[in-house]
Amino acid sequence: MRRVIGWFVSNPVAANLLMTILIAGGVISIFQIRQEEMPPIDLDMVSVNVPYLGAAPEEVENGVNLRIEEALEGGQGIYRMTSTSSEGGGAVLLELETNANRIQTANEIKSQIDAISTFPVETERPVVSLLTMINDGLEIAISGDADERTLKELALEVRDEIAALEGVSSVEVAYVRPDEISIEVSEQTLRRMGLTFDQVANAVRRTSLDMPGGSIRSGAGEILLRTQGQAYTGEDFRDIVVVSREDGTRVYLDEIATIIDGFQEGETQARFDGMPAAIVRVNQVGDEDVVEISETVRAYVEETRGRMPDGIEMTIWQDESETLQARIDILLGSAATCLALVLLLLTLPLEFRLAMWVAAGIPIAMLGTIGVFGAAGITISTLSVVAFILVLGIVVDDAIVVGERVYAHEQQGKDQFTAAVEGTAEVAVPVIFGVLTTMAAFTPLMFAPGNLGQLLSVIGYVVVICLIFSIIESQLILPAHLAHRRVSTSKQDVNALHGIWRRLQRRVSTGIERFAHDVFGPALDRVMEVRYTALALGFSVLLVAVGLVLSDRIEVQFMPAIEGDAIVARVEMPEGVDVEQTARAARQIEEAALQLKAELDAAYPDRPSLIEHIFTSVGQTLGGRFRAGPQSHTAELVLSILPLSERGNVSVTDMTDRWRELTGPVYDSVSLTFSSTGLTVGDAIAIQLQGRNVDDLANAAAELRAELARFDGVQDITDSFRAGKQEAKLSLLPEGRQLGLTLNDLARQARQAFYGEEVQRVQRGAEDIRVMVRYPEAERRSLGDLEDMRIRAQDGTEIPFAAVADIELGRGYSSITRVDRQRVVTVSADVDRDVVTPEAVLRTLSADTLPRILSGYRGIGYSLTGEQEQRNESFTGLFNLIPLALLMIYALLAIPLRSYVQPLVIMSIIPFGAVGAIIGHLVMGWSIIITSIFGLISMAGVVVNSSLVLVDYINRQRRMGVDLRIAVHRASVVRFRPILITSSTTFAGLMPLMLNDNPATAFFVPMSISLGWGVLFATGITLFLVPCLYLIVEDLFPTEPALARQYA
Template sequence: VLLALTLPLQFRLAMWVAAGIPIALLGGIMMFDFFGITMSLLATTGFMLVLGIVVDDAIVVGERVYAHERSGEDQRTAAINGTHEMLVPVVFGVLTSMAAFIPLIFTPGRMGAFFSIIGQIVVICLIFSVIECLLILPSHLAHRKREDLPGKQNPFVEKWIRFQGGLGEGLERFAEQRYGEFLKKVLEWRYVALATGLGVAVLMLAVLFSGRINFQFMPPIEGNRVYASLTMPEGIPVEETVRAAEQIERAALRLKAQLDSEDPGESSVVTHILTSIGRAAGRSGGGPRGSFLVPGVSHLAEVSMALVPVAERDISSLEVASRWRDLAGQVADVVELKYSAVAFNTGDAISINLRGRDVGELGEAAARIRAELSRFDGVADISDSFRSGKQEVKLSLRPEARHLGLTLNDLARQVRQAFYGEEAQRIQRGTEDVRVMVRYPELERKSLGDLEDMRIRTAAGSEIPFAAVAEVDFGTGFSTIRRVDRQRVVTVTADVDRAVTTPGPILDSLEAEALPSILSDYRGMSYYLGGEQEEGTEAFSGLASLVPLALMVMFSLLAIPLKSYVQPLVIMSVIPFGAVGALLGHIVMGWPVVMASVLGMIALSGVVVNASLVLVHYMNGLRRKGATINEAVVQAGIVRFRPILLTSVTTFVGLVPLMLSNNPNTAFVVPMSISLGWGVLFATLMTLFLVPCLYLILEDVLPAGWSMDKARIEPAFDT
């Protein structure tokens, strides 16, 4: 950013303009405690995102002050006049940028929890940036040392001043001779230019909706660890779980050997392999999750594989998980086996929640849906939440037993006392209590056959054989029963290889054919989508109300300084073209369009209107001083060419580190930075050509000074 500023501007001028960056960032940090924000990776990401944006208003003010100095004014007068001239467009430009970040701050769901912090940081930094550029920067510029004053300069500084002066003069000549002449021709063919711009926008929309641009809600972000989570039937001996975990661990060791043989001269991609029995392995670099004071369960195990950081390997963790899955093969008696290689996701790629009253029917429908999912390429780790649980004994009371005064509660209590025991007393031993349980001897409670040999005591004190008063039914219970709105729910989940397909087409196919056919066979059964689709629905439904509000606020803020209800539409016309540039950026960078991309396009709307506001405001100023509309449009384009170009370049350059980042910790914000960076570049082109065309077109449609206050006409000035 600093280099981009020093090339067309004087070095000291560029330094004071760039000083607004640390002031805005430190001001944001100062307000963290007030807004309840902590210094974290999200906060750092927000600072990186706003790095090139906070300097835009300082560029506009600094460039205008420099222009007044070149016209012959002293530094103090130039600082006052230049700042006063840019006061209105800068203040309202920053306000529109802040309004555009409203949807980011209030986005619902898990995505909103992430991007809300970023939006708050951007807004706070923008507030301090406008304070700096209107109060602090003018003072610095008024008292800075002039580089063009005669004095002793070292050879390097003299060469740099000559280079920078030549570059600045060359940029001005390009604006006057090349851009100015081309703009005049474009204005002559303004309706053709407008039709061309609309054609480009329509073409890009057609490319998006035709499926040529991959759209997903939020693809999982790969991490540096791969997990194989194993679930066996409940109640299974732990030895069986260990045997299955060892099979998966042997596959991990074979995969490590294969990866090492592929790059014999390099260090191993796999650093550690950990197997945890009874509980899940730690997901944050520590040991197994859960307290060691709580015993594990015999049917759970997890094998984790730690990899070197992304920047140090050529293979993705998703590919490692896929190869691990293939090497492990089928595991006997497994209920669920999932391979995960993501550091962050918004839920299961495919999650179908079946809702009904009969758990057995829900299990049957879930099995049929699993079979349908297995037909699609790229779908793996298909499972459902239906669990049969452990075997259980169901006791029922015979009718004749009720005549003896026995109840089902009496029966259950006496069976529990016989086999589990009844607490008789507690003995204090040191700091611990020892419970004394009274129950049948071990030889009389080893098998279920002993249940039929026991006797049940009636209220009268007599003892009756168990078989005379009770019936036994052996069955299988449910380990968990999940309910939503008092209806039982079974969830079918699956993972998707996004290099092959995406969840959207699979779910569309299921909802069109398989799901209606399956659910028609079960009375009262329904479904709803969960996981990634549920998060997407919640987020986009929230944006549906937030985006119109943000646009309305932006329109109001633009109408106030312009004193027009039509000119704000001219300024906001660049917003859809910013989205076009964002889509082009995703194509060039090879990224799919995701939720973060959409949020970036929304935030982009407030950034791209700033340049258009400065341009239109300057056009209005020239017209108020007596210039014709054609002269005002062309002259405003030439004068504002350099600051518009500078603000766009610094914004793009400031976002380049995020766009090129391959760190999993910041991957979720890369699509947003692509939308902002490339959108600003394309919108700049539209600002320099399409906005002047629309300004003249509306004059053609609404003549007689449709947007100008003719009460105050000043003499035309020499340009």
């Protein structure tokens, strides 16, 4: 290693070229790497969707989902199977095992689904999809005083034009209904004309079609034959001949039917700032840059506004690039403060130019890291910026150790060239292995399980790559710069400010040296005299810290409440209610939102309105994607909040609570929830009840909801059980069978009349449009209409419905959910984390409430889902990775020390670093969350670095024949300054993030607290307890064979 260092020191051109390559690569990459708020993750899930239009949930369960479950039962690679049977279709979500091959498993599932031949005839082709994560880009609201058709056509036009823009590939229109052509024939007309629905449908199919006819191969060439007669609009269907009589007269379709070229049934409403609206959603997929998408679309909108009809507005909202930019700006501000603090702490104890070259290692390593982002598949995101902030104070540690040793050799009178080579070579082995231990500690972050682990893995990869470049910089580039730097002399101190700074620097440097020799040294001697007492005292502190956690003096929770840039209210009414009743509920919530907006405008008159926009949708949720079957009982309202960079520290959580308060109870609502959480891994409280008897599950869920309502701070309590619409179950009377009718005849004709028969599908533009034949809407409103219906027998006889069929009224379920072939009902709730944590509520429920409730029901079990399931998955995976990380750290310590015992001495400070982390959370008022644990693991690799260099120096002294006690004392005093500098720069580098109270960084603050406070607290342990432990080991094992050997 000395030869390599010496070569670079004697060839500064090579060192400078290497530095230039790293810097240039990073600078070039900055302008090429895409930006996104969160990196995409691989969802280990496969969905199977089977439309069964017009079917009730129980029909879907029996006809579709049970057959899928049977086909996939015991399938390889499937971890969990969740099926949902709803009106109009079934959906099965398959969660794959962690090690399963996603694509191969998805293909096997598709093959098994395609092999099912027993689906009902009315079902459509199953759609099997490997789920992928699509990031939101932005949304464009097209609003104004216009009808639904006008708004949809404008939205489709805007969608097509945006999709043609460079850099944009995924655009969709939301909150609009699909088109449909409805051919409505009354029962009276059918009877008068002697027609059936089958005859009408077949007449349309025979006439409305395009068909290729082959070709004619003539001498002049080949001529293609085509028959063209496909109808595409309602007007085109009017002239279709339904009946041709013997006398030559014809009956056309428009003479017997009302043809409506409109929308699929199911009344919906969408309003943007009080005006009817349609939404165009632009997504970010693949390698697209969310910032570039925003800039492109904004330029298009500015150009297009003038072409919109009078009274129509185009408004961009939900722009994720604004959120990303605001968060990155906040984090970059923290990073700049970090860098300033680190520079200040470096230049005070070290010679100025030396400190500057040491600090230069930070941007060099970071730019080198950015240079390989493209090859590593990493993007500029919130997580990668946080990773740089975390590593900012760590990445300079090795350079500090090298720079300090070079400085120490120069103070001994050596020339700069010799000092650079010998100083760097002296600490090369412990420095390199120290950085490797830090990299090992961040390894669990790189391979953390679950979706959350995939996100946080970005931090691990960025840190490890940055540390690799820090080794290159500190061992090859830095020594060359230190050897050839210009050293200031007293004659050069012509600048008064520079002279003042140098005098300050000398005083600080001298003060640290004096403190190390005159204060720390004697104190260390006294502590080493009572080393066993010191060790016992240290373990006492450790026990107290553990007690603080176990006694709940410090709260432990999985996730904090992280505010977003929008507040969402969702209300659900009983199924089957008129859409106007749902609209009234939505208006009540909307009026409360307007009242909240007025209050906020009055409270903050000196800033833009905190609530930018209010969006209301009735009859559609799930992001505005139209669901088959009426959804008139649901409504959703979204308040778009001013971006973080403009709203300051106004609490979105407080705004949410006030909106909930102003809304009050909504009459007859089944569920009403408010949410402002920006980052979530599931419901704060979610308890899944499993059993076979749905009524028992519903009753148990009601009891559990009542118990949850007793907890202070628990809110928005709901469950997944919903009574469905009223059902009329049809059966065939014996009289019907005697007339030759079958149950299939009854069911098919009733479906034709009331749901409709799909005659064909027409491709109009990019939309697939159904053509339906059915009764007019006015004849489908009551049971009386059903009773007035005529059933046609095989011989054409028309029989009154009541004469051959019976009606049994009942009520089914809104939807039926099954998990691993058992029916389930999920009870969920949110919590006010300032009052109570989900963990505290669930402990009480699991210990007492749930056993008491379930003891009254037979065959019902429960499991925790939502946030707690993610918590258990993440913690289990972490605890499996921690031993591996510790083993790697041990190995990387044992190799340079050539000892089996001394690595344990060094690693003994890790628990005391955890003590510092616990104290840090207590002092700063933060709960311990999942990122705190990641910070603790990362801290384990950082805190051992100083101890490694210290123990290595003791060993060097002993190999030189120095007495044990003198060697320990001398090494501790000599290493006092670099240990102090590295610890203080690490802590200072994390301080801006630790002290940042912006919601954008709330998820990462606990990680920085664990790392920063752990390193700071471990400094004292390193300087006092490690020497004591070293002596204790020597007391127990007087001879260490490795000390007799020299490094190779």
